[in-house]
Amino acid sequence: xxxxxxxxxxxxxxxxxxxKAVERHLCEACAKAQGLAPQAHxxxxxxxxxxxxxxxxxxxxxxxxxxxxxxASACPACGLxxxxxxxxxxxxxxxxxxxxxxxxxxxxxxxxxxGTHHTGKVPRRLAGDRSRRAGGSAQAVALGIEELRRRVxxxxxxxxxxxxxxxxxxxVELRDELRRLGAGKEAGSAGEAGPLT
Amino acid sequence: MNDPGGxxxxxxxCRGAAWLSQRGDDSDVVVSTRVRLARNLAGLPFASKANxxxxxxxxxxxxxxxxxxxxxxxxxxPARMAWAEINRLSTIDRTLLVERHxxxxxxxxxxxxxxxxxxxxxxxxxxxxxxxxxxxxxHLRIQVLGGGRALVQGWERIDxxxxxxxxxxxxxxxxxxGYLTACPTNVGCAVxxxxxxxxxxxxxxxxxxxxxxAAKDMTLAVRGFYGEGSEAVGDLFQISNQTTLGKTEADIxxxxxxxxxxxxxxxxxxSRRLLVERRRRVLEDHVFRALGTLRHARLLAPExxxxxxxxxxxxxxxxxxxxxxxxxxxxxxxxxxxxxLQKLLGQELDQxxxxxARADLLRQKLSGN
Numbered sequence: 434x435x436x437x438x439x440x441x442x443x444x445x446x447x448x449x450x451x452x453k454a455v456e457r458h459l460c461e462a463c464a465k466a467q468g469l470a471p472q473a474h475x476x477x478x479x480x481x482x483x484x485x486x487x488x489x490x491x492x493x494x495x496x497x498x499x500x501x502x503x504x505a506s507a508c509p510a511c512g513l514x515x516x517x518x519x520x521x522x523x524x525x526x527x528x529x530x531x532x533x534x535x536x537x538x539x540x541x542x543x544x545x546x547x548g549t550h551h552t553g554k555v556p557r558r559l560a561g562d563r564s565r566r567a568g569g570s571a572q573a574v575a576l577g578i579e580e581l582r583r584r585v586x587x588x589x590x591x592x593x594x595x596x597x598x599x600x601x602x603x604x605v606e607l608r609d610e611l612r613r614l615g616a617g618k619e620a621g622s623a624g625e626a627g628p629l630t
Numbered sequence: 631m632n633d634p635g636g637x638x639x640x641x642x643x644c645r646g647a648a649w650l651s652q653r654g655d656d657s658d659v660v661v662s663t664r665v666r667l668a669r670n671l672a673g674l675p676f677a678s679k680a681n682x683x684x685x686x687x688x689x690x691x692x693x694x695x696x697x698x699x700x701x702x703x704x705x706x707x708p709a710r711m712a713w714a715e716i717n718r719l720s721t722i723d724r725t726l727l728v729e730r731h732x733x734x735x736x737x738x739x740x741x742x743x744x745x746x747x748x749x750x751x752x753x754x755x756x757x758x759x760x761x762x763x764x765x766x767x768x769h770l771r772i773q774v775l776g777g778g779r780a781l782v783q784g785w786e787r788i789d790x791x792x793x794x795x796x797x798x799x800x801x802x803x804x805x806x807x808g809y810l811t812a813c814p815t816n817v818g819c820a821v822x823x824x825x826x827x828x829x830x831x832x833x834x835x836x837x838x839x840x841x842x843x844a845a846k847d848m849t850l851a852v853r854g855f856y857g858e859g860s861e862a863v864g865d866l867f868q869i870s871n872q873t874t875l876g877k878t879e880a881d882i883x884x885x886x887x888x889x890x891x892x893x894x895x896x897x898x899x900x901s902r903r904l905l906v907e908r909r910r911r912v913l914e915d916h917v918f919r920a921l922g923t924l925r926h927a928r929l930l931a932p933e934x935x936x937x938x939x940x941x942x943x944x945x946x947x948x949x950x951x952x953x954x955x956x957x958x959x960x961x962x963x964x965x966x967x968x969x970x971l972q973k974l975l976g977q978e979l980d981q982x983x984x985x986x987a988r989a990d991l992l993r994q995k996l997s998g999n
Contacts, residue, residue, distance in 0.1 A: 511675050523767070526675040527802035527810040530817070534806075537814060541807075541875055544815045546849050548876020551808025553819035554789070556796050559803070587805060 654778015824870030831901035864936030917945030
Protein backbone atom coordinates (compact mmCIF):
# COMPACT_ATOMS: atom_id res chain seq x y z
CA UNK A 434 0.00 0.00 0.00
CA UNK A 435 1.25 3.48 -0.90
CA UNK A 436 2.18 5.46 2.21
CA UNK A 437 0.66 8.56 0.62
CA UNK A 438 -2.58 7.57 -1.08
CA UNK A 439 -3.28 3.96 -0.12
CA UNK A 440 -3.22 2.50 -3.66
CA UNK A 441 -0.90 -0.34 -4.65
CA UNK A 442 2.75 0.54 -3.95
CA UNK A 443 5.23 -0.22 -6.72
CA UNK A 444 8.20 1.86 -5.56
CA UNK A 445 9.97 0.74 -2.41
CA UNK A 446 12.83 2.64 -0.81
CA UNK A 447 14.92 1.64 2.14
CA UNK A 448 17.38 4.17 3.52
CA UNK A 449 19.68 3.66 6.48
CA UNK A 450 19.32 6.61 8.84
CA UNK A 451 21.27 6.68 12.05
CA UNK A 452 21.91 2.95 11.71
CA LYS A 453 18.21 2.10 11.28
CA ALA A 454 16.48 1.06 8.08
CA VAL A 455 13.63 3.41 7.17
CA GLU A 456 11.25 2.06 4.59
CA ARG A 457 8.98 3.98 2.23
CA HIS A 458 6.40 2.42 -0.07
CA LEU A 459 4.81 4.54 -2.77
CA CYS A 460 2.71 4.15 -5.89
CA GLU A 461 4.34 5.35 -9.12
CA ALA A 462 2.45 8.67 -9.17
CA CYS A 463 3.37 9.59 -5.58
CA ALA A 464 6.94 8.44 -6.13
CA LYS A 465 7.23 10.70 -9.16
CA ALA A 466 5.71 13.58 -7.24
CA GLN A 467 8.42 13.10 -4.62
CA GLY A 468 11.14 12.93 -7.22
CA LEU A 469 11.87 9.23 -6.92
CA ALA A 470 12.62 7.39 -10.13
CA PRO A 471 10.08 4.61 -10.68
CA GLN A 472 12.53 1.85 -9.91
CA ALA A 473 13.09 -0.19 -6.79
CA HIS A 474 15.66 1.06 -4.31
CA UNK A 475 16.92 -2.02 -2.54
CA UNK A 476 18.22 -2.20 0.96
CA UNK A 477 21.52 -3.66 -0.17
CA UNK A 478 21.95 -0.76 -2.60
CA UNK A 479 21.39 1.77 0.15
CA UNK A 480 23.97 0.06 2.32
CA UNK A 481 26.53 0.18 -0.49
CA UNK A 482 25.55 3.80 -1.00
CA UNK A 483 26.25 4.70 2.58
CA UNK A 484 29.48 2.74 2.59
CA UNK A 485 30.86 4.55 -0.47
CA UNK A 486 29.82 7.92 0.89
CA UNK A 487 31.42 7.22 4.24
CA UNK A 488 34.61 5.95 2.63
CA UNK A 489 34.99 8.98 0.44
CA UNK A 490 34.13 11.77 2.77
CA UNK A 491 35.07 10.29 6.11
CA UNK A 492 31.60 11.28 7.21
CA UNK A 493 29.12 9.28 9.17
CA UNK A 494 26.69 7.20 7.24
CA UNK A 495 23.16 8.43 7.65
CA UNK A 496 24.09 12.09 8.01
CA UNK A 497 21.69 14.89 7.30
CA UNK A 498 22.05 14.59 3.51
CA UNK A 499 20.80 11.06 3.37
CA UNK A 500 17.81 12.05 5.45
CA UNK A 501 16.93 14.90 3.09
CA UNK A 502 13.47 14.46 1.66
CA UNK A 503 13.51 13.97 -2.08
CA UNK A 504 11.80 16.80 -3.92
CA ALA A 505 10.61 20.06 -2.40
CA SER A 506 6.92 20.77 -2.94
CA ALA A 507 7.29 24.27 -4.41
CA CYS A 508 10.11 26.64 -5.28
CA PRO A 509 10.37 29.13 -2.38
CA ALA A 510 11.33 31.94 -4.79
CA CYS A 511 8.65 31.68 -7.50
CA GLY A 512 6.12 29.16 -6.16
CA LEU A 513 6.38 26.76 -9.12
CA UNK A 514 5.69 23.14 -8.18
CA UNK A 515 7.58 20.22 -9.66
CA UNK A 516 4.28 18.97 -11.09
CA UNK A 517 3.84 22.23 -12.99
CA UNK A 518 7.36 21.91 -14.34
CA UNK A 519 6.59 18.34 -15.43
CA UNK A 520 3.56 19.47 -17.36
CA UNK A 521 5.14 22.31 -19.35
CA UNK A 522 8.87 21.53 -19.23
CA UNK A 523 10.00 25.01 -18.25
CA UNK A 524 11.26 26.06 -14.84
CA UNK A 525 10.08 29.22 -13.13
CA UNK A 526 13.26 30.93 -12.01
CA UNK A 527 16.95 30.25 -11.34
CA UNK A 528 16.17 29.20 -7.74
CA UNK A 529 14.07 26.26 -9.03
CA UNK A 530 17.31 24.38 -9.71
CA UNK A 531 18.15 24.36 -6.03
CA UNK A 532 14.58 23.76 -4.90
CA UNK A 533 14.19 20.74 -7.18
CA UNK A 534 17.80 19.58 -7.16
CA UNK A 535 17.01 15.97 -6.29
CA UNK A 536 14.14 15.28 -8.70
CA UNK A 537 15.91 17.24 -11.45
CA UNK A 538 19.09 15.22 -11.10
CA UNK A 539 17.80 12.03 -12.71
CA UNK A 540 15.99 13.98 -15.38
CA UNK A 541 19.13 15.97 -16.25
CA UNK A 542 21.19 12.84 -16.36
CA UNK A 543 18.86 11.33 -18.94
CA UNK A 544 18.60 14.53 -20.97
CA UNK A 545 22.36 15.08 -21.00
CA UNK A 546 23.50 11.52 -21.69
CA UNK A 547 24.82 10.96 -18.20
CA GLY A 548 26.02 14.52 -17.57
CA THR A 549 25.22 15.54 -14.01
CA HIS A 550 27.53 18.47 -13.26
CA HIS A 551 28.68 21.55 -15.08
CA THR A 552 32.27 21.32 -16.25
CA GLY A 553 32.34 24.20 -18.72
CA LYS A 554 32.82 27.92 -18.59
CA VAL A 555 32.77 29.75 -15.26
CA PRO A 556 31.76 33.43 -15.12
CA ARG A 557 34.81 35.64 -14.66
CA ARG A 558 33.47 37.15 -11.46
CA LEU A 559 33.70 33.65 -9.94
CA ALA A 560 36.78 32.34 -11.69
CA GLY A 561 38.91 35.47 -11.28
CA ASP A 562 40.52 37.16 -14.23
CA ARG A 563 42.51 34.54 -16.12
CA SER A 564 45.13 37.04 -17.14
CA ARG A 565 45.75 38.09 -13.56
CA ARG A 566 46.00 34.49 -12.46
CA ALA A 567 48.61 33.81 -15.08
CA GLY A 568 50.93 36.29 -13.35
CA GLY A 569 52.00 33.85 -10.62
CA SER A 570 51.47 36.39 -7.83
CA ALA A 571 50.51 35.59 -4.23
CA GLN A 572 46.96 36.30 -5.32
CA ALA A 573 47.34 33.70 -8.04
CA VAL A 574 48.39 31.10 -5.47
CA ALA A 575 45.47 32.05 -3.26
CA LEU A 576 43.11 31.71 -6.20
CA GLY A 577 44.61 28.33 -6.96
CA ILE A 578 43.87 27.12 -3.45
CA GLU A 579 40.40 28.57 -3.64
CA GLU A 580 39.80 26.80 -6.90
CA LEU A 581 41.05 23.53 -5.42
CA ARG A 582 38.61 23.93 -2.54
CA ARG A 583 35.80 24.53 -4.99
CA ARG A 584 36.81 21.49 -7.00
CA VAL A 585 36.85 19.28 -3.92
CA UNK A 586 33.44 20.58 -2.83
CA UNK A 587 32.09 20.00 -6.31
CA UNK A 588 33.39 16.43 -6.48
CA UNK A 589 32.02 15.67 -3.04
CA UNK A 590 28.64 16.84 -4.21
CA UNK A 591 28.90 14.78 -7.40
CA UNK A 592 29.83 11.78 -5.32
CA UNK A 593 26.77 12.14 -3.14
CA UNK A 594 24.60 12.36 -6.23
CA UNK A 595 26.26 9.40 -7.90
CA UNK A 596 25.64 7.42 -4.76
CA UNK A 597 22.03 8.60 -4.54
CA UNK A 598 21.56 7.48 -8.15
CA UNK A 599 23.26 4.16 -7.32
CA UNK A 600 26.00 4.74 -9.89
CA UNK A 601 28.64 2.92 -7.96
CA UNK A 602 31.34 2.80 -10.63
CA UNK A 603 31.08 6.55 -11.01
CA UNK A 604 31.11 6.96 -7.22
CA VAL A 605 34.31 4.95 -6.92
CA GLU A 606 35.96 7.05 -9.65
CA LEU A 607 34.97 10.23 -7.83
CA ARG A 608 36.22 8.88 -4.50
CA ASP A 609 39.56 8.12 -6.14
CA GLU A 610 39.68 11.61 -7.60
CA LEU A 611 39.07 13.10 -4.17
CA ARG A 612 41.97 11.09 -2.83
CA ARG A 613 44.22 12.29 -5.64
CA LEU A 614 43.34 15.87 -4.71
CA GLY A 615 44.37 15.14 -1.14
CA ALA A 616 40.83 15.25 0.20
CA GLY A 617 39.03 12.38 1.84
CA LYS A 618 42.13 10.17 2.10
CA GLU A 619 41.49 9.64 5.75
CA ALA A 620 38.32 7.96 4.59
CA GLY A 621 40.13 4.95 3.18
CA SER A 622 40.71 1.94 5.37
CA ALA A 623 44.09 1.59 7.09
CA GLY A 624 45.03 -1.30 4.84
CA GLU A 625 44.81 0.97 1.78
CA ALA A 626 47.41 3.47 2.97
CA GLY A 627 49.46 4.78 0.06
CA PRO A 628 53.12 3.88 -0.50
CA LEU A 629 54.37 7.29 0.66
CA THR A 630 52.86 7.11 4.12
CA MET B 631 23.10 52.15 -30.52
CA ASN B 632 20.10 53.71 -32.20
CA ASP B 633 17.09 55.01 -30.31
CA PRO B 634 15.69 52.24 -28.12
CA GLY B 635 12.42 51.02 -29.49
CA GLY B 636 12.86 53.10 -32.62
CA UNK B 637 12.74 51.54 -36.04
CA UNK B 638 15.56 49.13 -36.68
CA UNK B 639 17.42 50.22 -39.83
CA UNK B 640 16.09 47.40 -41.96
CA UNK B 641 17.51 48.85 -45.17
CA UNK B 642 20.96 48.43 -43.62
CA UNK B 643 20.11 44.92 -42.54
CA CYS B 644 19.24 43.88 -46.09
CA ARG B 645 22.57 45.16 -47.39
CA GLY B 646 24.66 43.36 -44.80
CA ALA B 647 24.95 39.75 -43.67
CA ALA B 648 28.58 38.94 -44.31
CA TRP B 649 27.79 35.34 -43.41
CA LEU B 650 25.52 35.06 -46.45
CA SER B 651 27.70 36.71 -49.04
CA GLN B 652 31.22 35.56 -48.24
CA ARG B 653 32.64 32.13 -48.87
CA GLY B 654 33.92 30.43 -45.74
CA ASP B 655 35.85 27.22 -45.09
CA ASP B 656 34.25 24.14 -46.66
CA SER B 657 31.39 26.30 -47.87
CA ASP B 658 30.67 23.87 -50.71
CA VAL B 659 28.92 21.80 -48.01
CA VAL B 660 28.76 23.99 -44.88
CA VAL B 661 26.63 27.01 -45.71
CA SER B 662 26.83 28.68 -42.32
CA THR B 663 27.75 28.25 -38.68
CA ARG B 664 25.84 29.46 -35.64
CA VAL B 665 26.87 29.43 -32.00
CA ARG B 666 24.23 30.38 -29.46
CA LEU B 667 24.41 30.96 -25.71
CA ALA B 668 21.45 31.06 -23.33
CA ARG B 669 21.85 33.36 -20.34
CA ASN B 670 19.47 34.55 -17.63
CA LEU B 671 19.63 37.36 -15.13
CA ALA B 672 19.93 36.37 -11.48
CA GLY B 673 16.99 37.05 -9.18
CA LEU B 674 14.29 37.33 -11.87
CA PRO B 675 11.79 34.70 -13.06
CA PHE B 676 12.48 33.13 -16.44
CA ALA B 677 10.80 34.95 -19.33
CA SER B 678 7.76 32.68 -19.74
CA LYS B 679 6.95 32.90 -16.01
CA ALA B 680 7.66 36.61 -15.59
CA ASN B 681 4.93 39.25 -15.43
CA UNK B 682 5.01 42.23 -17.83
CA UNK B 683 6.81 44.43 -15.27
CA UNK B 684 9.51 41.83 -14.74
CA UNK B 685 9.87 41.33 -18.48
CA UNK B 686 10.19 45.08 -18.90
CA UNK B 687 12.87 45.08 -16.19
CA UNK B 688 14.80 42.42 -18.11
CA UNK B 689 14.62 44.43 -21.36
CA UNK B 690 15.78 47.59 -19.57
CA UNK B 691 18.59 45.83 -17.69
CA UNK B 692 19.92 44.23 -20.88
CA UNK B 693 19.62 47.49 -22.79
CA UNK B 694 21.58 49.32 -20.07
CA UNK B 695 24.02 46.44 -19.86
CA UNK B 696 24.66 46.64 -23.60
CA UNK B 697 25.43 50.34 -23.28
CA UNK B 698 27.98 49.63 -20.54
CA UNK B 699 29.37 46.40 -21.97
CA UNK B 700 31.51 47.93 -24.73
CA UNK B 701 31.06 45.01 -27.10
CA UNK B 702 33.76 44.61 -29.68
CA UNK B 703 33.49 43.34 -33.21
CA UNK B 704 36.96 41.78 -33.25
CA UNK B 705 40.44 43.35 -32.87
CA UNK B 706 39.04 45.74 -30.28
CA UNK B 707 36.82 47.59 -32.76
CA PRO B 708 33.56 48.60 -31.05
CA ALA B 709 30.55 46.70 -32.36
CA ARG B 710 27.80 48.86 -33.81
CA MET B 711 24.60 47.44 -32.39
CA ALA B 712 21.07 48.26 -33.57
CA TRP B 713 18.28 47.74 -31.08
CA ALA B 714 14.60 47.05 -31.66
CA GLU B 715 11.65 46.13 -29.52
CA ILE B 716 9.98 43.26 -31.32
CA ASN B 717 6.48 44.28 -30.21
CA ARG B 718 6.80 47.56 -32.06
CA LEU B 719 7.80 46.02 -35.38
CA SER B 720 5.38 45.21 -38.18
CA THR B 721 4.66 41.59 -39.04
CA ILE B 722 6.78 41.90 -42.20
CA ASP B 723 9.75 43.32 -40.28
CA ARG B 724 9.54 40.58 -37.67
CA THR B 725 9.34 37.96 -40.40
CA LEU B 726 12.30 39.56 -42.16
CA LEU B 727 14.43 39.09 -39.03
CA VAL B 728 13.33 35.45 -38.80
CA GLU B 729 14.15 34.84 -42.46
CA ARG B 730 17.62 36.30 -41.91
CA HIS B 731 18.10 34.03 -38.89
CA UNK B 732 18.54 37.05 -36.60
CA UNK B 733 15.69 36.02 -34.33
CA UNK B 734 13.93 32.69 -33.83
CA UNK B 735 10.45 31.97 -35.17
CA UNK B 736 9.19 31.91 -31.57
CA UNK B 737 10.70 35.33 -30.86
CA UNK B 738 9.02 36.77 -33.96
CA UNK B 739 5.56 35.46 -33.08
CA UNK B 740 3.35 37.65 -30.95
CA UNK B 741 0.12 36.37 -29.43
CA UNK B 742 -2.72 38.85 -29.90
CA UNK B 743 -3.21 39.58 -26.19
CA UNK B 744 0.26 41.09 -25.81
CA UNK B 745 1.16 38.63 -23.06
CA UNK B 746 4.53 37.91 -24.65
CA UNK B 747 5.80 41.48 -24.47
CA UNK B 748 8.08 43.21 -24.19
CA UNK B 749 10.75 41.48 -26.26
CA UNK B 750 13.77 42.95 -27.96
CA UNK B 751 16.73 42.21 -30.17
CA UNK B 752 20.16 43.79 -30.62
CA UNK B 753 21.93 43.18 -33.94
CA UNK B 754 25.47 44.04 -34.98
CA UNK B 755 25.61 46.04 -38.19
CA UNK B 756 26.48 45.83 -40.96
CA UNK B 757 27.74 42.25 -40.65
CA UNK B 758 24.71 40.83 -38.75
CA UNK B 759 27.20 38.40 -37.25
CA UNK B 760 26.00 38.95 -33.68
CA UNK B 761 22.46 39.16 -32.41
CA UNK B 762 21.06 39.15 -28.90
CA UNK B 763 17.44 38.22 -28.34
CA UNK B 764 15.94 39.51 -25.10
CA UNK B 765 13.04 37.67 -23.42
CA UNK B 766 12.97 34.69 -25.73
CA UNK B 767 12.73 31.44 -23.74
CA UNK B 768 15.70 32.76 -21.75
CA HIS B 769 16.37 36.39 -20.85
CA LEU B 770 19.28 36.48 -23.31
CA ARG B 771 19.87 34.34 -26.35
CA ILE B 772 23.18 35.48 -27.78
CA GLN B 773 24.11 34.18 -31.21
CA VAL B 774 27.04 34.52 -33.57
CA LEU B 775 26.56 33.68 -37.24
CA GLY B 776 29.33 33.07 -39.73
CA GLY B 777 29.67 31.88 -43.32
CA GLY B 778 31.03 28.39 -43.98
CA ARG B 779 32.57 26.16 -41.35
CA ALA B 780 33.53 28.57 -38.57
CA LEU B 781 32.78 26.92 -35.24
CA VAL B 782 36.14 27.83 -33.71
CA GLN B 783 35.88 31.49 -34.72
CA GLY B 784 32.20 31.52 -33.73
CA TRP B 785 32.96 30.18 -30.28
CA GLU B 786 35.84 32.64 -29.77
CA ARG B 787 33.66 35.59 -30.72
CA ILE B 788 30.70 34.61 -28.59
CA ASP B 789 32.96 33.77 -25.63
CA UNK B 790 34.37 37.32 -25.79
CA UNK B 791 30.93 38.90 -26.13
CA UNK B 792 29.71 36.79 -23.21
CA UNK B 793 32.61 38.00 -21.03
CA UNK B 794 31.91 41.61 -22.01
CA UNK B 795 28.20 41.24 -21.23
CA UNK B 796 28.88 39.44 -17.99
CA UNK B 797 30.90 42.42 -16.80
CA UNK B 798 27.71 44.49 -17.05
CA UNK B 799 25.02 41.94 -16.14
CA UNK B 800 24.54 39.55 -13.23
CA UNK B 801 24.01 36.09 -14.76
CA UNK B 802 22.17 33.25 -13.02
CA UNK B 803 24.84 30.60 -12.49
CA UNK B 804 25.40 27.68 -10.14
CA UNK B 805 28.63 25.78 -9.60
CA UNK B 806 26.81 22.48 -10.00
CA UNK B 807 24.42 23.23 -12.88
CA GLY B 808 26.37 25.96 -14.67
CA TYR B 809 24.41 28.65 -16.54
CA LEU B 810 20.80 28.29 -15.41
CA THR B 811 18.24 28.14 -18.21
CA ALA B 812 14.44 28.03 -18.37
CA CYS B 813 14.54 24.57 -19.94
CA PRO B 814 16.83 22.08 -18.18
CA THR B 815 17.85 20.57 -21.53
CA ASN B 816 19.98 23.69 -22.10
CA VAL B 817 21.51 24.00 -18.64
CA GLY B 818 25.27 23.76 -18.07
CA CYS B 819 27.27 25.35 -20.85
CA ALA B 820 23.91 26.51 -22.27
CA VAL B 821 25.55 26.53 -25.68
CA UNK B 822 24.22 25.30 -28.99
CA UNK B 823 26.74 24.97 -31.77
CA UNK B 824 25.21 24.31 -35.14
CA UNK B 825 26.14 24.11 -38.78
CA UNK B 826 23.85 24.50 -41.77
CA UNK B 827 24.73 21.85 -44.32
CA UNK B 828 23.76 21.63 -47.99
CA UNK B 829 23.43 17.91 -48.74
CA UNK B 830 21.81 17.55 -52.17
CA UNK B 831 24.01 14.70 -53.40
CA UNK B 832 23.38 12.60 -50.30
CA UNK B 833 19.65 13.00 -50.90
CA UNK B 834 19.96 12.08 -54.60
CA UNK B 835 22.01 8.97 -53.83
CA UNK B 836 19.62 7.95 -51.04
CA UNK B 837 22.28 8.11 -48.33
CA UNK B 838 20.81 10.93 -46.29
CA UNK B 839 19.12 8.74 -43.70
CA UNK B 840 22.48 7.21 -42.79
CA UNK B 841 23.84 10.66 -41.95
CA UNK B 842 20.77 11.50 -39.92
CA UNK B 843 21.07 8.24 -37.99
CA ALA B 844 24.80 8.74 -37.37
CA ALA B 845 24.18 12.27 -36.10
CA LYS B 846 21.40 11.09 -33.82
CA ASP B 847 23.60 8.29 -32.48
CA MET B 848 26.03 11.00 -31.42
CA THR B 849 23.14 12.82 -29.70
CA LEU B 850 23.26 15.59 -32.25
CA ALA B 851 20.00 17.13 -33.43
CA VAL B 852 19.13 17.33 -37.13
CA ARG B 853 16.73 20.10 -38.10
CA GLY B 854 15.54 21.98 -41.17
CA PHE B 855 16.44 25.42 -42.56
CA TYR B 856 14.46 27.35 -39.97
CA GLY B 857 15.31 25.32 -36.89
CA GLU B 858 13.15 23.26 -34.59
CA GLY B 859 10.07 21.86 -36.28
CA SER B 860 10.96 23.21 -39.72
CA GLU B 861 11.13 21.15 -42.87
CA ALA B 862 14.41 20.33 -44.54
CA VAL B 863 13.71 22.48 -47.59
CA GLY B 864 16.34 23.02 -50.27
CA ASP B 865 18.38 20.05 -48.98
CA LEU B 866 19.52 22.28 -46.09
CA PHE B 867 20.01 20.65 -42.71
CA GLN B 868 21.18 21.98 -39.38
CA ILE B 869 23.21 19.70 -37.17
CA SER B 870 23.74 20.78 -33.58
CA ASN B 871 24.67 19.48 -30.14
CA GLN B 872 21.86 18.51 -27.82
CA THR B 873 23.58 17.93 -24.51
CA THR B 874 25.15 20.74 -22.52
CA LEU B 875 25.75 19.38 -19.03
CA GLY B 876 28.87 17.43 -18.07
CA LYS B 877 30.81 18.59 -21.13
CA THR B 878 32.99 21.63 -21.69
CA GLU B 879 32.41 23.99 -24.59
CA ALA B 880 35.64 22.61 -26.06
CA ASP B 881 34.24 19.05 -25.86
CA ILE B 882 31.07 20.09 -27.70
CA UNK B 883 33.08 21.98 -30.31
CA UNK B 884 35.42 19.05 -30.84
CA UNK B 885 32.62 16.50 -31.21
CA UNK B 886 30.88 18.54 -33.87
CA UNK B 887 33.86 20.05 -35.66
CA UNK B 888 36.36 17.20 -35.52
CA UNK B 889 34.23 14.07 -35.32
CA UNK B 890 30.98 14.41 -37.20
CA UNK B 891 31.59 17.34 -39.59
CA UNK B 892 34.63 16.03 -41.51
CA UNK B 893 32.81 12.77 -42.12
CA UNK B 894 29.60 14.38 -43.34
CA UNK B 895 31.51 16.81 -45.56
CA UNK B 896 33.52 14.01 -47.13
CA UNK B 897 30.42 11.84 -47.52
CA UNK B 898 28.60 14.60 -49.41
CA UNK B 899 31.65 15.31 -51.57
CA UNK B 900 32.08 11.62 -52.38
CA SER B 901 28.40 11.45 -53.37
CA ARG B 902 28.86 14.48 -55.63
CA ARG B 903 31.86 12.80 -57.28
CA LEU B 904 29.90 9.61 -57.71
CA LEU B 905 27.07 11.49 -59.41
CA VAL B 906 29.48 13.29 -61.74
CA GLU B 907 31.46 10.18 -62.65
CA ARG B 908 28.81 7.48 -62.78
CA ARG B 909 25.39 9.12 -63.06
CA ARG B 910 26.27 12.25 -64.97
CA ARG B 911 23.16 12.23 -67.19
CA VAL B 912 20.87 11.95 -64.16
CA LEU B 913 22.71 14.75 -62.38
CA GLU B 914 22.64 16.97 -65.50
CA ASP B 915 18.93 16.33 -65.88
CA HIS B 916 18.19 17.41 -62.28
CA VAL B 917 20.47 20.45 -62.51
CA PHE B 918 19.41 21.80 -65.90
CA ARG B 919 15.69 21.17 -65.37
CA ALA B 920 16.04 23.25 -62.19
CA LEU B 921 17.97 25.98 -63.98
CA GLY B 922 15.37 25.98 -66.77
CA THR B 923 12.60 26.41 -64.23
CA LEU B 924 14.36 29.28 -62.46
CA ARG B 925 15.20 31.04 -65.72
CA HIS B 926 11.75 30.72 -67.25
CA ALA B 927 9.06 30.23 -64.63
CA ARG B 928 6.51 33.01 -64.15
CA LEU B 929 5.11 31.84 -60.80
CA LEU B 930 7.15 30.09 -58.12
CA ALA B 931 6.09 28.76 -54.73
CA PRO B 932 8.75 28.95 -51.98
CA GLU B 933 9.28 25.17 -51.82
CA UNK B 934 9.87 24.90 -55.57
CA UNK B 935 12.24 27.88 -55.51
CA UNK B 936 14.31 26.33 -52.73
CA UNK B 937 14.45 22.85 -54.24
CA UNK B 938 15.45 24.18 -57.67
CA UNK B 939 18.00 26.57 -56.12
CA UNK B 940 19.46 23.57 -54.33
CA UNK B 941 19.97 21.73 -57.65
CA UNK B 942 21.48 24.83 -59.27
CA UNK B 943 23.89 25.22 -56.35
CA UNK B 944 24.87 21.59 -56.80
CA UNK B 945 25.30 22.23 -60.55
CA UNK B 946 27.71 25.11 -59.87
CA UNK B 947 29.71 23.16 -57.30
CA UNK B 948 30.06 20.12 -59.58
CA UNK B 949 31.18 22.30 -62.50
CA UNK B 950 28.10 21.68 -64.63
CA UNK B 951 27.02 25.32 -64.49
CA UNK B 952 29.83 27.75 -65.19
CA UNK B 953 28.11 31.10 -65.73
CA UNK B 954 26.78 31.56 -62.19
CA UNK B 955 28.46 32.14 -58.81
CA UNK B 956 27.67 30.00 -55.79
CA UNK B 957 27.35 32.85 -53.20
CA UNK B 958 24.59 34.49 -55.28
CA UNK B 959 22.58 31.28 -55.28
CA UNK B 960 23.07 30.86 -51.53
CA UNK B 961 21.85 34.42 -50.94
CA UNK B 962 18.77 33.69 -53.03
CA UNK B 963 17.73 31.01 -50.55
CA UNK B 964 17.03 33.93 -48.19
CA UNK B 965 16.14 36.73 -50.63
CA UNK B 966 13.23 34.75 -52.11
CA UNK B 967 11.52 34.37 -48.73
CA UNK B 968 8.15 36.17 -48.35
CA UNK B 969 9.18 39.14 -46.17
CA UNK B 970 12.29 39.79 -48.26
CA LEU B 971 10.23 39.96 -51.46
CA GLN B 972 7.82 42.40 -49.85
CA LYS B 973 10.67 44.58 -48.55
CA LEU B 974 12.28 44.51 -51.97
CA LEU B 975 9.11 45.71 -53.70
CA GLY B 976 8.21 48.03 -50.82
CA GLN B 977 4.64 46.78 -50.52
CA GLU B 978 2.53 44.03 -48.99
CA LEU B 979 1.95 41.13 -51.37
CA ASP B 980 -0.54 38.29 -51.23
CA GLN B 981 0.54 34.72 -51.92
CA UNK B 982 -0.06 34.87 -55.69
CA UNK B 983 1.79 38.20 -55.97
CA UNK B 984 4.70 36.77 -53.99
CA UNK B 985 4.94 33.81 -56.37
CA UNK B 986 5.13 36.24 -59.24
CA ALA B 987 7.68 38.47 -57.51
CA ARG B 988 9.78 35.42 -56.61
CA ALA B 989 9.83 34.16 -60.21
CA ASP B 990 10.69 37.66 -61.50
CA LEU B 991 13.58 38.06 -59.05
CA LEU B 992 15.00 34.63 -59.85
CA ARG B 993 14.76 35.15 -63.63
CA GLN B 994 16.54 38.45 -63.28
CA LYS B 995 19.30 37.23 -60.95
CA LEU B 996 19.95 33.92 -62.73
CA SER B 997 19.82 35.06 -66.36
CA GLY B 998 23.53 34.24 -66.62
CA ASN B 999 26.19 35.89 -68.75
